[in-house]
Amino acid sequence: MQFAQRLDEAIRNKKSLLCVGLDTVLEKVPASLRGHDDPLFAFNKAIIAATAPWAAAYKVNTAFYEAYGLAGWRALQLTFRYLPEDVIRIADAKRGDIGNTSRMYARALFEELGADAVTVNPLMGSDSVQPFLEQEEKGVFFLCLTSNAGSADFQHFGDGREKLFERIARQVQKWNSRGNCGLVVGATHAEELGAVRALVPELPFLIPGIGAQGGDLERSVQLGTDAQGLRAVYNSSRAILYAAQGEDFAAAAGRAAQETQAALQRALQGK
């Protein structure tokens, strides 16, 4: 099954547009888990168990695990193995290099970790992204318009007819012969999100920025989903993971995920 269909299926099955971001920081893991052999994984297990009923996808940010060296890489592997089968498992790694190197990154993320989808930086162009696109069931979300202030520096660079992020969206559409390409478009730019959706009506979107980064959830749902209210997942990391700092952290994360899922569904009904 092509990735775009897999994503829609997860959204329909779970009745959710929510992606939970596992940006786990050791300093924020509750004291009771700190003595654990693998505190990052122990925290993630509890978060996944509590939030899984409300999530269509999980996005695991590789940086947060690489920062802890071998122990972090092990926690990353265990986290991927622990994620349920009925969600889309995204390795948010923002990789991209010349072809023979991208091939190794694709192996690391799709085979070693077992991710269903990855994030890729498209700056190096066509030959640098092809190794990620060989399996129709494995998705690639390309950075297009990111949720941070610095996105203005290069992504808005334009020739008067189009801006770089629009050029990226059009190019990714051309790479989509196997139905496995998507885009990262930040919720902090609701108007541009709608403009990108108009350019590529069928591409899956991974939309960060609805939680701690403060994007407008309602508008970004109405502008970011496709005509059927599908093809987009909305990521929240810190607002769910650290909903409470005490021993009730998992229950609080579950409630925050449920509330976010419900808010996303309400926004969809207003579409």
Place this chain on the structure above:
Amino acid sequence: MQFAQRLDEAIRNKKSLLCVGLDTVLEKVPASLRGHDDPLFAFNKAIIAATAPWAAAYKVNTAFYEAYGLAGWRALQLTFRYLPEDVIRIADAKRGDIGNTSRMYARALFEELGADAVTVNPLMGSDSVQPFLEQEEKGVFFLCLTSNAGSADFQHFGDGREKLFERIARQVQKWNSRGNCGLVVGATHAEELGAVRALVPELPFLIPGIGAQGGDLERSVQLGTDAQGLRAVYNSSRAILYAAQGEDFAAAAGRAAQETQAALQRALQGK
């Protein structure tokens, strides 16, 4: 000491513009090392010992290690620890993300691995790169104009006054307040290499593409170094690592490194 001075010092001390790229592939490790506990590291140790007299820098491509999961990450750590003190140790990771994530990547590469310099993808803009720039002695080579064919897709996108790669070069110059910024500019584009050098006369360049990728070594040395014949290292990976496939691989790699170092010095004398 600022990174730019550190790089110049290594080039002067070693009388070399050569960077040896450790893109080690298990399938190409000689049979005698395959039974080793850690064949990637065993191969790298032999290559480093044989090539160190001729190299000012080593560039370790993280993808090739991540592809082997935990065992690969361990080989990556051991390789960094084994590299001599008198060379610049580059983690070629092409990372870049929002600020709180880039901070974790900086920790992974500079602290966990102990790299002296990293490669960073600048697409996400100013706030995404700042965490990499906090230590003046640690260098950051930003992707500017890469050596692959796909570089034409976005890096040459322009508004008639400047192209994206020129805009990146100018922006990186602004980020260089601590003297630790550099650029990746491919040797496969000798004319553009000269154009970028003219834009940023003092930034260090990491120049891939002189080996297997077939760039013009002589012109790229004359156009890529600064007025003193410094501020640039030229990477060769496959042409050195796999100079011979048999049991004499290390000696052959040493000869290939020596020949490349000599060719780079000859090119410099023609400047």
